[in-house]
Amino acid sequence: MxxxxxxxxxxxxxxxTKAKSLIEGPPELELKDLPSHLEYAYLKGIDKLPMIIAKGLKDDEKEALLKVLKSHKRAIAWKITDIKxxxxxxxxxxxxxxxxxxxxxxxxxxxxxxxxxxxxxxxxxxxxxxxxxxxxxxxxxxPVHCVPKKGGITVVPNEGNELILTRLVTGWRVCIxxxxxxxxxxxxxxxxxxxxxxxERLAGNExxxxxxxxxxxxxxxxxxxxxxxxxxxxxxxxxxxxxxxxxxx
Structure with missing residues (x-):
């Protein structure tokens, strides 16, 4: 023991310590770069409770979507501790x-x-x-095995000043x-x-x-x-x- x-x-x-509720203490999250067709939207204030939504939504569509998300924000898990x-x-x-x-x-x-x-x-x-x-x-x-989280490909020069394709690693994922x-x-x-x-089921839906x-x-x-x-x-x-x-x- x-x-x-x-x-x-x-x-x-x-x-x-006693965990604060989601409303009292929104979690501090590290936001990653998103593709050009996506953006962050926040359910509390200007930088709390982030959600990823489509960037091409119209203003009224975005407003309607955020209204639904805000009304059900207690059902959303931002961290693993939120999963009851x-x-x-x-x-x-x-x-x-x-x-x-x-x-x-x-x-x-x-x-x-x-x-x-x-x-x-x-x-x-x-x-x-x-x-x-x-x-x-x-x-x-x-046993445990850690695999890299891939974040696309970039071009970097090597020792001979040659441009080499290199895969970006944004983090690590722990797998069993x-x-x-x-x-x-x-x-x-x-x-x-x-x-x-x-x-076919997705076809015709906005x-x-x-x-x-x-x-x-x-x-x-x-x-x-x-x-x-x-x-x-x-x-x-x-x-x-x-x-x-x-x-x-």
């Missing part, structure tokens, strides 16, 4: 395993200090949101390698829609919106009696998810 407490203090190094999740008494996600599966413990991959710091920030973020909890042992261990766990998982055979049918499946998946609590696999490790501790993570099927 002492080892666990000291690790969490080293990870967080912050006092636990589904009551486990209503539903839980059960990971069904094949009959002949064998638990697999995969070794954590070595990473450079920069990626280790990315992992640390991810642990702190998920701990604060109550998405994960620490464990000492697990029959399933899945659930390949072996997913291989042992019993698959759900739900029919997927055909692309031409989806496009407006449409998209939902980020990352926020949708983090809503579902995992059945505590089913295998969950390790989330990620930092220093001397491992973690399990409380809710269904992205990449686990």
């Amino acid at each position: 002492t080892r666990f407490n000291s690790l969490l203090m080293n990870l967080k190094q912050v006092e636990v 999740g589904i009551d486990p008494r209503f539903c839980t996600y059960k990971i069904l395993m094949e009959e002949d599966y064998k638990p697999t413990v995969q070794s954590q991959r070595r990473v450079n200090p920069k990626i280790l710091e990315v992992n640390k920030k991810e642990v702190i973020k998920l701990l604060d949101a109550g998405m994960i909890y620490p464990i000492s042992d697990s029959p399933w261990v899945s 390698d659930y390949w072996k766990l997913n291989k042992a998982t019993r698959k759900d055979h739900f029919p997927l829609p055909f692309m031409d049918q989806m496009l 407006f449409y919106c998209i939902l980020v499946d990352f926020w949708v998946i983090f809503q579902s609590p995992i059945d505590p009696k089913r295998p969950r696999g390790k989330l990620l490790s930092h220093a001397l501790w491992n973690f399990h998810y409380h809710r269904m993570p992205f990449g686990l099927v």
